[in-house]
Amino acid sequence: EAGVTQSPTHLIKTRGQQATLRCSPISGHTSVYWYQQALGLGLQFLLWYDEGEERNRGNFPPRFSGRQFPNYSSELNVNALELEDSALYLCASSLGGSTGELFFGEGSRLTVL
Amino acid sequence: GENVEQHPSTLSVQEGDSAVIKCTYSDSASNYFPWYKQELGKGPQLIIDIRSNVGEKKDQRIAVTLNKTAKHFSLHITETQPEDSAVYFCAASLNDYKLSFGAGTTVTVRA
Secondary structure (H helix, E strand, O other): OOOOEEEOOEEEEOOOOOEEEEEEOOOOOOEEEEEEEOOOOOEEEEEEEEOOEEEEEOOOOOOEEEEEOOOOOEEEEEOOOOHHHOEEEEEEEEOOOOOOOOEEOOOEEEEEO | OOOEEEEOOEEEEEOOOOEEEEEEEOOOOOOEEEEEEEOOOOOOEEEEEEEOOOOEEEEOOEEEEEEOOOOEEEEEEOOOOHHHOEEEEEEEEOOOOOOEEOOOEEEEEEO
């Protein structure tokens, strides 16, 4: 069974540009989470989608947004990129609802120059 | 919101020795405490978790203890092996998705 897949693996952008990251959850999982992992920091919660709806977001500015598609895949959009947005963006999926194991993808490395 | 602190940030142990990582959390209502292991170039993977109605849980060489009164929990790895070298994250949450992670501990097992 395929795990959580993310694309692209690496992305290089310049300040002010927009970045779009994509995530496909494990088959049967309806919840998708996005986390930011900056160098030397832990995982910071960004967004949670379940059944196509945004359920909650972390303490990030509105230029971080996303959506979940009917097939439960998701994309994360970051507008007006800033240097400090450089990080590994991790997507995770779960069966949905409340606590349970999160299954993480290998991440998308975003570098903003 | 929940704040999780994790110590130490780096840990070097001799193969065969034990490794201990400690975490504290701020929200006394938190009731789910997982530990994730992240190997180089990969996403974090759940290795063990504990819920607030349990004080200790073991799985082969890995054990987690929870002290709800003191609001801290620990990961213990016994008989460490080179493949235990990785970054370990603790996390805490209250009955929901929104896990709050610690900053991570880089564990190096010396052969």
